[in-house]
Structures are given as C-alpha cells and as structure tokens.
Amino acid sequence: MSVIYDRVALIGLGLIAGSMGLAMRRDGLAREIVGTARSAETRDVAVELGLCDRVTETAAEAVEGADLVVLAVPVGAMGRVAQEIAPHLKRGAVVTDVGSVKRAVLEGVGPHLPEGVHFVPTHPMAGTEHSGPHAGFAELFQNRWCLIVPPEGADETEIARLERFWQALGAHTERMDVEHHDLVCAVVSHIPHLIAYTMVGVADDLRRVSDQEVIKFSAAGFRDFTRIAASDPTMWRDVFLTNKEATLEILGRFTEELFALQRAIRTGDGDQLFDYFTHTRAIRRGIIEAGQDTEAPDFGRGTKQK
Numbered sequence: 001m002s003v004i005y006d007r008v009a010l011i012g013l014g015l016i017a018g019s020m021g022l023a024m025r026r027d028g029l030a031r032e033i034v035g036t037a038r039s040a041e042t043r044d045v046a047v048e049l050g051l052c053d054r055v056t057e058t059a060a061e062a063v064e065g066a067d068l069v070v071l072a073v074p075v076g077a078m079g080r081v082a083q084e085i086a087p088h089l090k091r092g093a094v095v096t097d098v099g100s101v102k103r104a105v106l107e108g109v110g111p112h113l114p115e116g117v118h119f120v121p122t123h124p125m126a127g128t129e130h131s132g133p134h135a136g137f138a139e140l141f142q143n144r145w146c147l148i149v150p151p152e153g154a155d156e157t158e159i160a161r162l163e164r165f166w167q168a169l170g171a172h173t174e175r176m177d178v179e180h181h182d183l184v185c186a187v188v189s190h191i192p193h194l195i196a197y198t199m200v201g202v203a204d205d206l207r208r209v210s211d212q213e214v215i216k217f218s219a220a221g222f223r224d225f226t227r228i229a230a231s232d233p234t235m236w237r238d239v240f241l242t243n244k245e246a247t248l249e250i251l252g253r254f255t256e257e258l259f260a261l262q263r264a265i266r267t268g269d270g271d272q273l274f275d276y277f278t279h280t281r282a283i284r285r286g287i288i289e290a291g292q293d294t295e296a297p298d299f300g301r302g303t304k305q306k
C-alpha cells in the first residue's frame with residue numbers, strides 16, 4: 001500500500017494508537033510516525049515495540065510538521081491535549097481522535113483548533129480489555145467498523161482521505177452524525193460495559209468471585225462479563241461522565257425491560273419469557289446471517305496499565 005500521510009503524530013501510546021502505529025508501519029501508510037506519551041517508560045516501550053519511529057517528551061513537539069494528528073487519550077483528557085498542541089499545528093493538518101464519545105470531544109477539542117486545521121473525529125469499534133503500549137496489535141481494526149463523525153462544514157477531501165486511511169488499516173467506515181453516534185454507542189458498547197461491571201460487582205458482593213468459585217464454574221457468559229469488567233477504569237469513567245445523556249436514556253429503557261422480566265419471573269409468566277427470548281434469539285441469528293458478526297481478533301494480548 002502507499003503513503004497516505006507523510007508524518008503522523010500519535011498522542012497517547014496505548015492500545016488504539018499502538019495498534020494504529022503497528023498497522024501503519026506494516027503497510028507503509030506514513031513516511032514517519034512520531035509518538036508521545038506522558039511517561040518515559042511508555043515512550044521507551046513504544047520505541048522498543050516499534051509502535052512509532054521516534055518519540056517526543058511533549059505533545060507539542062510531536063505535532064510539529066505532522067499531516068495527521070491522532071488524539072488517542074481518554075475522552076476526558078482530549079480538550080487539555082488539544083489546547084496544548086493547538087499553537088504547534090501545521091496549517092492544513094488533519095486532527096482526528098479515536099474517543100468512544102463524540103459530542104464531548106467535538107465540544108472539548110474543536111474550539112481550541114486554529115483556522116486552517118481540519119478536525120474530523122473518528123471511532124474505531126474495535127478494542128480489548130487491555131490497555132497500554134503492550135496491548136497494541138496490527139490486526140485490531142481488521143474487518144471492524146470505524147465510525148466517522150465529521151462536524152458540519154468539514155472538508156470533503158480530508159474526510160475522504162481519512163476514510164481511506166482507516167480502510168487501509170483494515171476497517172469498514174461509515175459516517176454518522178454526532179448525536180446518533182453517542183446514542184448508538186450507548187446501546188452497543190457503553191451500557192453493555194456498565195452491565196458487565198455491575199454483574200461482576202454483584203457476584204463479588206456474594207463473595208464467590210474472590211474465592212474463585214464463580215470463575216471456576218462459570219460458563220462463557222459470565223467469563224465475558226469478567227473480561228469486559230477488566231477494562232481500563234479511567235477510560236470508562238470518562239465515557240460515562242461525558243456521555244451522560246445517552247447512557248442515562250438507554251439505562252432507563254434497560255431497567256424498564258428488566259423490571260418487566262422480573263415481574264414475569266415472579267408471576268410465572270412463561271409465555272412472556274419465552275416470547276422475549278425467541279425475539280432476541282432472532283436478532284442474534286439475523287446478525288450472523290447478515291455476516292455482521294465480528295468477533296474481536298485476540299483478547300489474550302497486552303498488559304494492564306495502572
């Protein structure tokens with residue numbers, strides 16, 4: 001494949017940026033990849049693992065002369081990083097982010113960026129419960145969706161170039177408006193994470209997780225919950241703080257359905273339970289028949305970051 005951006009700056013060198021760096025290097029999508037992270041240890045590991053060509057101590061230095069700047073830090077930190085890099089951005093540069101929430105990023109980052117810089121937020125729907133520089137792998141985005149959320153009036157040529165870039169990383173792209181993005185992600189990602197966190201918490205309250213009983217006898221469902229509930233606390237705290245409206249809306253609907261099922265169990269309404277489960281099974285089968293079932297490639301990698 002050929003070069004899409006001459007110089008790419010990766011701000012934050014964790015799972016997502018690390019995976020992007022490895023895939024870019026594998027396919028020659030950039031002439032130079034510059035990375036930065038707050039800790040010297042992360043920067044050293046990034047160079048050792050070949051996530052980027054060189055590292056800088058500050059984000060301001062990393063973006064000097066960059067054609068594409070990728071903000072890959074927790075959503076709550078995006079605004080501060082944007083403020084730091086703004087005076088150092090090259091005219092005509094594209095700034096993107098990979099945050100899990102988009103309204104908060106548009107509002108937190110957009111106002112800091114100078115005239116002549118293009119801002120096109122994106123969100124790869126791919127990840128694992130691991131974080132930090134060791135967690136990245138080049139295949140992460142293969143056959144996964146990447147949502148493109150351009151602000152009104154964004155430059156069409158630059159949106160298309162960024163789409164081509166994500167496609168070169170292996171992803172399918174789809175454009176979405178910001179409110180729709182935050183609502184869809186609340187349904188398919190944010191609330192499922194909250195449910196997993198809660199379920200593991202409940203099991204732990206029963207004092208069975210800690211003595212390994214639940215893990216030992218658990219079937220795949222609970223194991224999946226424990227995997228998801230091992231996700232990075234900083235990242236997920238920021239997701240819920242910044243996607244408050246959509247997550248509360250979906251949580252409200254979720255609890256209503258849950259109460260209906262609770263009532264069906266209490267009253268012994270087998271028909272209601274059977275019909276509900278038949279309906280949800282059809283949804284799953286529909287997803288598989290449409291070829292939209294994309295299992296994450298490998299959850300066994302990487303290390304947790306403090």
Ligand SMILES: NC(=O)C1=CN([C@@H]2O[C@H](COP(=O)(O)OP(=O)(O)OC[C@H]3O[C@@H](n4cnc5c(N)ncnc54)[C@H](O)[C@@H]3O)[C@@H](O)[C@H]2O)C=CC1
Nearest residue numbers: 012013014015016072073074075077099100127128131132
């Ligand atoms: N982990 C996942 O499954 C996915 C994460 N995302 C989004 O991608 C972004 C990055 O996530 P990951 O790569 O998973 O995280 P990570 O924890 O693996 O890496 C984050 C990086 O940001 C740095 N960082 C943390 N706080 C910072 C701050 N206040 N200022 C500057 N740097 C800071 C960390 O040191 C690290 O280098 C997040 O916004 C997240 O919502 C998007 C899709 C999937």
Ligand SMILES: O=C(O)C(=O)Cc1ccc(O)cc1
Nearest residue numbers: 100124125126127128129189
């Ligand atoms: O690990 C999982 O199951 C995920 O759901 C990964 C994920 C986490 C956060 C995102 O914003 C997108 C994808």
